[in-house]
Amino acid sequence: MTRRTIVAMPGDGIGAVVLEAAVKVMEAAGFQADYEFADIGWEFWKTEGNPLPDRTIELLKKHKIGLFGAITSKPKDAAAAELATELQGKGFVYASPIVGMRQLFDLDICIRPCKTYLGNPLNFVRRGANGDIEEPFVDVVIFRQNTECLYSGVEWTNPPEQVYEAFKTNKAFLKNFGNVPKEEISISARIFTRKYTGRILKAAFEHARNNGYKSVTLCEKPNVIRETSGMMYKMAQDMQKNEYPEIALWNTNIDAQMMWLTKNPEDYGVIVAGNMFGDIVSDGFAGLIGGLGFACSANLGEEIAVFEPTHGSAPKYADYPVSIVNPIAMIASACMMLHHIGESATAVRIEKAIAEIIAEGKVKTYDMMKMTGSPDVIKNGAASTMQMADAIIAKL
Numbered sequence: 001m002t003r004r005t006i007v008a009m010p011g012d013g014i015g016a017v018v019l020e021a022a023v024k025v026m027e028a029a030g031f032q033a034d035y036e037f038a039d040i041g042w043e044f045w046k047t048e049g050n051p052l053p054d055r056t057i058e059l060l061k062k063h064k065i066g067l068f069g070a071i072t073s074k075p076k077d078a079a080a081a082e083l084a085t086e087l088q089g090k091g092f093v094y095a096s097p098i099v100g101m102r103q104l105f106d107l108d109i110c111i112r113p114c115k116t117y118l119g120n121p122l123n124f125v126r127r128g129a130n131g132d133i134e135e136p137f138v139d140v141v142i143f144r145q146n147t148e149c150l151y152s153g154v155e156w157t158n159p160p161e162q163v164y165e166a167f168k169t170n171k172a173f174l175k176n177f178g179n180v181p182k183e184e185i186s187i188s189a190r191i192f193t194r195k196y197t198g199r200i201l202k203a204a205f206e207h208a209r210n211n212g213y214k215s216v217t218l219c220e221k222p223n224v225i226r227e228t229s230g231m232m233y234k235m236a237q238d239m240q241k242n243e244y245p246e247i248a249l250w251n252t253n254i255d256a257q258m259m260w261l262t263k264n265p266e267d268y269g270v271i272v273a274g275n276m277f278g279d280i281v282s283d284g285f286a287g288l289i290g291g292l293g294f295a296c297s298a299n300l301g302e303e304i305a306v307f308e309p310t311h312g313s314a315p316k317y318a319d320y321p322v323s324i325v326n327p328i329a330m331i332a333s334a335c336m337m338l339h340h341i342g343e344s345a346t347a348v349r350i351e352k353a354i355a356e357i358i359a360e361g362k363v364k365t366y367d368m369m370k371m372t373g374s375p376d377v378i379k380n381g382a383a384s385t386m387q388m389a390d391a392i393i394a395k396l
């Protein structure tokens with residue numbers, strides 16, 4: 001077998017320690033690869049005015065597979081203020097490197113599985129009909145369009161005259177905003193294209209078919225957002241009818257879905273949504289299975305794929321002498337990478353080891369013990385990041 005090269009991007013804050021834990025687990029499981037460590041994140045914004053340096057882009061183009069920790073992002077003004085003095089006033093504008101990476105490499109398909117680990121003390125419970133406590137088994141995979149919608153970056157405050165005039169050709173704009181001075185308007189465009197809408201729908205239906213899910217739920221708002229959500233729903237209906245007749249298509253509105261997911265999460269399987277609503281609904285489901293310490297994801301393009309936990313850089317825990325954060329989200333993301341590159345047997349072994357450690361309940365990070373994060377949690381019985389990784393390794 002050819003030895004793979006993985007582009008490892010630790011990023012900021014806890015990104016480095018969770019990535020280290022994941023690499024250690026994969027190595028212990030026998031996955032042999034070379035890791036090219038690549039620069040990304042806040043440090044490189046501050047010192048170079050670019051959080052996604054060209055050298056990192058080249059490495060990803062070359063090796064095609066990235067494993068990413070997390071980055072720190074800050075609002076526009078804070079970003080400008082932290083830029084190195086010699087770079088200030090030279091026209092550098094901060095933009096999130098992860099959003100940038102998704103758009104640059106067309107990583108349009110984001111997959112976020114949320115599956116209950118039996119025995120996880122953070123599992124969602126609800127009260128049943130007889131007043132007893134039920135713990136529904138959640139097994140949902142969210143397919144989130146990753147490059148378009150409200151995150152496309154097409155936005156203006158005090159839009160240019162041409163844009164303003166163009167908007168005035170729209171009746172609803174004229175009626176509701178026609179009297180608002182241009183300077184008082186901010187616009188963020190929600191753009192969907194047939195190509196990428198079709199790709200995310202297809203990915204969702206294929207996943208359902210190949211993994212025995214009986215339904216695909218489109219989670220948008222077509223009754224109100226008629227053009228973008230409406231187009232997606234129409235395309236989903238056509239695709240279901242013509243190509244996936246054995247799979248049911250359900251249509252839920254994002255707002256209602258956020259309510260339903262605590263009432264009957266076990267009823268959902270594959271969920272597909274645009275970028276914004278996919279982001280929201282995937283965080284919602286992640287909350288049912290333990291939250292950020294467990295939420296993993298894949299960003300897939302036609303050529304390049306990047307795998308990452310959905311959590312951020314958790315700066316408040318970044319400089320602890322012993323890291324306390326849960327590495328499972330990152331390790332599970334690494335497993336998604338292994339599946340993607342044809343190393344499913346190794347991925348399954350690691351996933352089984354994670355499940356066993358959680359079910360056993362002896363080794364738990366602070367979040368699993370419902371503690372408030374502080375350096376003291378270790379003294380109080382919580383496992384450190386590396387102790388959790390080592391426990392998983394011991395189970396392999």
Ligand code: NAI
Nearest residue numbers: 070071072073098292293310311312313314315325326367
């Ligand atoms: P965050 O995900 O870093 O942290 C939110 C909360 O979850 C914190 O209480 C944190 O301590 C906890 N947490 C996060 N990961 C954990 C883990 N592995 N185990 C246990 N607890 C964990 O989000 P926050 O605080 O909103 O943002 C911090 C920074 O991260 C910001 O600069 C933000 O822009 C950035 N961010 C980056 C993302 C990425 O790299 N993809 C995603 C989300 C936020």
Ligand code: MG
Nearest residue numbers: 279280283310
């Ligand atoms: Mg999110």
